[in-house]
Amino acid sequence: MELDRADLVLLDALQRDGRATIQSLSELVNLSARATLNRVRKLEAQGVIEGYRAVIDRRALGEPICVFAEVALKDQRQPVVQRFEKKMATAPEVVACHVISGRYDYLVRIACPHLENYHRLISAWLDDPALGIEKIVTNIELQTIREFAGFPVPRPPRRH
The missing domain is CATH 1.10.10 (Arc Repressor Mutant, subunit A)
Incomplete structure:
Protein backbone atom coordinates (compact mmCIF):
# COMPACT_ATOMS: atom_id res chain seq x y z
CA MET A 1 0.00 0.00 0.00
CA GLN A 46 -5.44 -2.73 5.81
CA GLY A 47 -3.36 -3.97 8.75
CA VAL A 48 -0.94 -1.03 8.68
CA ILE A 49 -2.08 -0.25 12.24
CA GLU A 50 -2.07 -3.63 13.94
CA GLY A 51 -3.50 -2.50 17.27
CA TYR A 52 -3.16 -0.28 20.31
CA ARG A 53 -1.86 -1.06 23.78
CA ALA A 54 -0.92 0.46 27.10
CA VAL A 55 2.76 0.73 27.97
CA ILE A 56 3.09 -0.33 31.60
CA ASP A 57 5.83 0.80 33.97
CA ARG A 58 7.72 -2.36 34.87
CA ARG A 59 8.03 -1.24 38.50
CA ALA A 60 4.24 -1.50 38.87
CA LEU A 61 4.61 -5.23 38.15
CA GLY A 62 7.24 -5.79 40.83
CA GLU A 63 10.29 -5.12 38.61
CA PRO A 64 10.55 -8.46 36.81
CA ILE A 65 14.00 -9.45 35.65
CA CYS A 66 14.46 -9.34 31.90
CA VAL A 67 16.75 -11.73 30.13
CA PHE A 68 17.96 -11.94 26.56
CA ALA A 69 18.38 -15.61 25.72
CA GLU A 70 20.29 -16.66 22.64
CA VAL A 71 18.88 -20.01 21.56
CA ALA A 72 20.41 -22.57 19.19
CA LEU A 73 18.32 -25.47 17.90
CA LYS A 74 19.75 -28.94 17.31
CA ASP A 75 18.32 -29.08 13.80
CA GLN A 76 16.38 -26.87 11.43
CA ARG A 77 13.71 -29.30 10.27
CA GLN A 78 10.32 -27.63 9.93
CA PRO A 79 8.50 -29.67 12.60
CA VAL A 80 11.17 -28.76 15.20
CA VAL A 81 11.22 -25.09 14.19
CA GLN A 82 7.41 -24.90 14.23
CA ARG A 83 7.15 -26.49 17.70
CA PHE A 84 9.79 -24.13 19.09
CA GLU A 85 8.20 -21.04 17.54
CA LYS A 86 4.73 -22.04 18.75
CA LYS A 87 6.10 -22.42 22.27
CA MET A 88 7.72 -18.97 22.11
CA ALA A 89 4.54 -17.41 20.71
CA THR A 90 2.41 -18.80 23.55
CA ALA A 91 4.73 -18.61 26.58
CA PRO A 92 3.57 -15.65 28.70
CA GLU A 93 7.11 -14.96 29.91
CA VAL A 94 8.36 -14.43 26.34
CA VAL A 95 7.93 -10.74 25.54
CA ALA A 96 9.77 -10.88 22.18
CA CYS A 97 11.30 -13.54 19.96
CA HIS A 98 13.36 -12.92 16.85
CA VAL A 99 14.97 -15.19 14.28
CA ILE A 100 18.56 -14.01 13.98
CA SER A 101 21.65 -14.75 11.91
CA GLY A 102 24.94 -15.80 13.41
CA ARG A 103 25.84 -18.50 15.91
CA TYR A 104 22.33 -18.69 17.37
CA ASP A 105 18.96 -19.16 15.75
CA TYR A 106 16.79 -16.98 18.01
CA LEU A 107 17.05 -14.04 20.36
CA VAL A 108 14.32 -14.32 22.98
CA ARG A 109 13.50 -11.60 25.50
CA ILE A 110 12.01 -13.08 28.64
CA ALA A 111 10.51 -11.41 31.72
CA CYS A 112 10.19 -13.37 34.97
CA PRO A 113 9.42 -12.31 38.54
CA HIS A 114 12.71 -13.79 39.82
CA LEU A 115 15.84 -15.44 38.46
CA GLU A 116 14.65 -18.72 39.97
CA ASN A 117 11.54 -18.57 37.74
CA TYR A 118 13.73 -18.03 34.69
CA HIS A 119 15.94 -20.97 35.61
CA ARG A 120 12.91 -23.27 35.99
CA LEU A 121 11.52 -22.04 32.67
CA ILE A 122 14.62 -22.68 30.59
CA SER A 123 15.30 -25.97 32.38
CA ALA A 124 11.83 -27.14 31.32
CA TRP A 125 12.53 -26.02 27.74
CA LEU A 126 15.89 -27.81 27.65
CA ASP A 127 14.31 -30.97 29.10
CA ASP A 128 11.61 -31.02 26.41
CA PRO A 129 13.06 -32.97 23.46
CA ALA A 130 10.22 -31.80 21.20
CA LEU A 131 11.57 -28.23 21.32
CA GLY A 132 14.94 -29.36 19.96
CA ILE A 133 17.02 -26.84 21.91
CA GLU A 134 20.75 -27.44 21.76
CA LYS A 135 21.91 -24.48 23.84
CA ILE A 136 20.68 -21.34 25.59
CA VAL A 137 23.06 -18.49 26.42
CA THR A 138 21.64 -16.07 28.98
CA ASN A 139 22.29 -12.34 29.10
CA ILE A 140 20.62 -10.59 32.01
CA GLU A 141 19.40 -7.09 31.31
CA LEU A 142 21.01 -4.79 33.87
CA GLN A 143 19.44 -1.52 32.75
CA THR A 144 17.19 -0.40 29.92
CA ILE A 145 18.43 2.76 28.28
CA ARG A 146 15.69 2.90 25.66
CA GLU A 147 12.68 0.64 25.32
CA PHE A 148 11.13 -0.15 21.95
CA ALA A 149 8.80 2.72 21.15
CA GLY A 150 7.93 1.93 17.56
CA PHE A 151 9.52 1.87 14.17
CA PRO A 152 10.91 5.02 12.55
CA VAL A 153 8.26 6.50 10.29
CA PRO A 154 9.70 8.04 7.11
CA ARG A 155 9.45 11.78 7.06
CA PRO A 156 6.75 12.89 4.65
CA PRO A 157 7.86 14.91 1.64
CA ARG A 158 7.69 18.64 2.22
CA ARG A 159 4.93 20.54 0.52
CA HIS A 160 5.89 23.49 -1.64
Missing part, protein backbone atom coordinates in the same frame (compact mmCIF):
# COMPACT_ATOMS: atom_id res chain seq x y z
CA GLU A 2 1.17 3.48 -0.85
CA LEU A 3 1.31 5.82 2.16
CA ASP A 4 0.95 9.53 1.51
CA ARG A 5 2.05 12.46 3.66
CA ALA A 6 -1.11 12.47 5.80
CA ASP A 7 -0.85 8.72 6.43
CA LEU A 8 2.78 9.06 7.55
CA VAL A 9 1.93 11.93 9.90
CA LEU A 10 -0.98 9.94 11.36
CA LEU A 11 1.15 6.84 11.86
CA ASP A 12 3.89 8.81 13.57
CA ALA A 13 1.41 10.55 15.88
CA LEU A 14 -0.49 7.36 16.74
CA GLN A 15 2.69 5.43 17.38
CA ARG A 16 3.70 8.08 19.94
CA ASP A 17 0.20 8.33 21.44
CA GLY A 18 -2.36 5.70 20.52
CA ARG A 19 -5.01 7.59 22.49
CA ALA A 20 -4.71 10.79 20.46
CA THR A 21 -8.12 12.15 19.60
CA ILE A 22 -9.35 12.27 16.04
CA GLN A 23 -9.71 16.04 16.46
CA SER A 24 -6.05 16.49 17.43
CA LEU A 25 -4.98 14.18 14.60
CA SER A 26 -7.10 16.09 12.10
CA GLU A 27 -5.35 19.32 13.09
CA LEU A 28 -1.96 17.70 12.44
CA VAL A 29 -2.89 16.62 8.92
CA ASN A 30 -5.13 19.58 8.06
CA LEU A 31 -8.13 17.39 7.25
CA SER A 32 -11.64 17.29 8.65
CA ALA A 33 -12.27 15.01 11.61
CA ARG A 34 -14.40 12.73 9.39
CA ALA A 35 -11.69 12.45 6.71
CA THR A 36 -9.09 11.76 9.40
CA LEU A 37 -11.25 9.09 11.04
CA ASN A 38 -11.75 7.44 7.64
CA ARG A 39 -7.98 7.40 7.05
CA VAL A 40 -7.29 5.87 10.48
CA ARG A 41 -9.98 3.22 9.93
CA LYS A 42 -8.53 2.45 6.48
CA LEU A 43 -5.03 2.07 7.98
CA GLU A 44 -6.48 -0.29 10.61
CA ALA A 45 -8.49 -2.30 8.05
Whole structure:
Protein backbone atom coordinates (compact mmCIF):
# COMPACT_ATOMS: atom_id res chain seq x y z
CA MET A 1 0.00 0.00 0.00
CA GLU A 2 1.17 3.48 -0.85
CA LEU A 3 1.31 5.82 2.16
CA ASP A 4 0.95 9.53 1.51
CA ARG A 5 2.05 12.46 3.66
CA ALA A 6 -1.11 12.47 5.80
CA ASP A 7 -0.85 8.72 6.43
CA LEU A 8 2.78 9.06 7.55
CA VAL A 9 1.93 11.93 9.90
CA LEU A 10 -0.98 9.94 11.36
CA LEU A 11 1.15 6.84 11.86
CA ASP A 12 3.89 8.81 13.57
CA ALA A 13 1.41 10.55 15.88
CA LEU A 14 -0.49 7.36 16.74
CA GLN A 15 2.69 5.43 17.38
CA ARG A 16 3.70 8.08 19.94
CA ASP A 17 0.20 8.33 21.44
CA GLY A 18 -2.36 5.70 20.52
CA ARG A 19 -5.01 7.59 22.49
CA ALA A 20 -4.71 10.79 20.46
CA THR A 21 -8.12 12.15 19.60
CA ILE A 22 -9.35 12.27 16.04
CA GLN A 23 -9.71 16.04 16.46
CA SER A 24 -6.05 16.49 17.43
CA LEU A 25 -4.98 14.18 14.60
CA SER A 26 -7.10 16.09 12.10
CA GLU A 27 -5.35 19.32 13.09
CA LEU A 28 -1.96 17.70 12.44
CA VAL A 29 -2.89 16.62 8.92
CA ASN A 30 -5.13 19.58 8.06
CA LEU A 31 -8.13 17.39 7.25
CA SER A 32 -11.64 17.29 8.65
CA ALA A 33 -12.27 15.01 11.61
CA ARG A 34 -14.40 12.73 9.39
CA ALA A 35 -11.69 12.45 6.71
CA THR A 36 -9.09 11.76 9.40
CA LEU A 37 -11.25 9.09 11.04
CA ASN A 38 -11.75 7.44 7.64
CA ARG A 39 -7.98 7.40 7.05
CA VAL A 40 -7.29 5.87 10.48
CA ARG A 41 -9.98 3.22 9.93
CA LYS A 42 -8.53 2.45 6.48
CA LEU A 43 -5.03 2.07 7.98
CA GLU A 44 -6.48 -0.29 10.61
CA ALA A 45 -8.49 -2.30 8.05
CA GLN A 46 -5.44 -2.73 5.81
CA GLY A 47 -3.36 -3.97 8.75
CA VAL A 48 -0.94 -1.03 8.68
CA ILE A 49 -2.08 -0.25 12.24
CA GLU A 50 -2.07 -3.63 13.94
CA GLY A 51 -3.50 -2.50 17.27
CA TYR A 52 -3.16 -0.28 20.31
CA ARG A 53 -1.86 -1.06 23.78
CA ALA A 54 -0.92 0.46 27.10
CA VAL A 55 2.76 0.73 27.97
CA ILE A 56 3.09 -0.33 31.60
CA ASP A 57 5.83 0.80 33.97
CA ARG A 58 7.72 -2.36 34.87
CA ARG A 59 8.03 -1.24 38.50
CA ALA A 60 4.24 -1.50 38.87
CA LEU A 61 4.61 -5.23 38.15
CA GLY A 62 7.24 -5.79 40.83
CA GLU A 63 10.29 -5.12 38.61
CA PRO A 64 10.55 -8.46 36.81
CA ILE A 65 14.00 -9.45 35.65
CA CYS A 66 14.46 -9.34 31.90
CA VAL A 67 16.75 -11.73 30.13
CA PHE A 68 17.96 -11.94 26.56
CA ALA A 69 18.38 -15.61 25.72
CA GLU A 70 20.29 -16.66 22.64
CA VAL A 71 18.88 -20.01 21.56
CA ALA A 72 20.41 -22.57 19.19
CA LEU A 73 18.32 -25.47 17.90
CA LYS A 74 19.75 -28.94 17.31
CA ASP A 75 18.32 -29.08 13.80
CA GLN A 76 16.38 -26.87 11.43
CA ARG A 77 13.71 -29.30 10.27
CA GLN A 78 10.32 -27.63 9.93
CA PRO A 79 8.50 -29.67 12.60
CA VAL A 80 11.17 -28.76 15.20
CA VAL A 81 11.22 -25.09 14.19
CA GLN A 82 7.41 -24.90 14.23
CA ARG A 83 7.15 -26.49 17.70
CA PHE A 84 9.79 -24.13 19.09
CA GLU A 85 8.20 -21.04 17.54
CA LYS A 86 4.73 -22.04 18.75
CA LYS A 87 6.10 -22.42 22.27
CA MET A 88 7.72 -18.97 22.11
CA ALA A 89 4.54 -17.41 20.71
CA THR A 90 2.41 -18.80 23.55
CA ALA A 91 4.73 -18.61 26.58
CA PRO A 92 3.57 -15.65 28.70
CA GLU A 93 7.11 -14.96 29.91
CA VAL A 94 8.36 -14.43 26.34
CA VAL A 95 7.93 -10.74 25.54
CA ALA A 96 9.77 -10.88 22.18
CA CYS A 97 11.30 -13.54 19.96
CA HIS A 98 13.36 -12.92 16.85
CA VAL A 99 14.97 -15.19 14.28
CA ILE A 100 18.56 -14.01 13.98
CA SER A 101 21.65 -14.75 11.91
CA GLY A 102 24.94 -15.80 13.41
CA ARG A 103 25.84 -18.50 15.91
CA TYR A 104 22.33 -18.69 17.37
CA ASP A 105 18.96 -19.16 15.75
CA TYR A 106 16.79 -16.98 18.01
CA LEU A 107 17.05 -14.04 20.36
CA VAL A 108 14.32 -14.32 22.98
CA ARG A 109 13.50 -11.60 25.50
CA ILE A 110 12.01 -13.08 28.64
CA ALA A 111 10.51 -11.41 31.72
CA CYS A 112 10.19 -13.37 34.97
CA PRO A 113 9.42 -12.31 38.54
CA HIS A 114 12.71 -13.79 39.82
CA LEU A 115 15.84 -15.44 38.46
CA GLU A 116 14.65 -18.72 39.97
CA ASN A 117 11.54 -18.57 37.74
CA TYR A 118 13.73 -18.03 34.69
CA HIS A 119 15.94 -20.97 35.61
CA ARG A 120 12.91 -23.27 35.99
CA LEU A 121 11.52 -22.04 32.67
CA ILE A 122 14.62 -22.68 30.59
CA SER A 123 15.30 -25.97 32.38
CA ALA A 124 11.83 -27.14 31.32
CA TRP A 125 12.53 -26.02 27.74
CA LEU A 126 15.89 -27.81 27.65
CA ASP A 127 14.31 -30.97 29.10
CA ASP A 128 11.61 -31.02 26.41
CA PRO A 129 13.06 -32.97 23.46
CA ALA A 130 10.22 -31.80 21.20
CA LEU A 131 11.57 -28.23 21.32
CA GLY A 132 14.94 -29.36 19.96
CA ILE A 133 17.02 -26.84 21.91
CA GLU A 134 20.75 -27.44 21.76
CA LYS A 135 21.91 -24.48 23.84
CA ILE A 136 20.68 -21.34 25.59
CA VAL A 137 23.06 -18.49 26.42
CA THR A 138 21.64 -16.07 28.98
CA ASN A 139 22.29 -12.34 29.10
CA ILE A 140 20.62 -10.59 32.01
CA GLU A 141 19.40 -7.09 31.31
CA LEU A 142 21.01 -4.79 33.87
CA GLN A 143 19.44 -1.52 32.75
CA THR A 144 17.19 -0.40 29.92
CA ILE A 145 18.43 2.76 28.28
CA ARG A 146 15.69 2.90 25.66
CA GLU A 147 12.68 0.64 25.32
CA PHE A 148 11.13 -0.15 21.95
CA ALA A 149 8.80 2.72 21.15
CA GLY A 150 7.93 1.93 17.56
CA PHE A 151 9.52 1.87 14.17
CA PRO A 152 10.91 5.02 12.55
CA VAL A 153 8.26 6.50 10.29
CA PRO A 154 9.70 8.04 7.11
CA ARG A 155 9.45 11.78 7.06
CA PRO A 156 6.75 12.89 4.65
CA PRO A 157 7.86 14.91 1.64
CA ARG A 158 7.69 18.64 2.22
CA ARG A 159 4.93 20.54 0.52
CA HIS A 160 5.89 23.49 -1.64
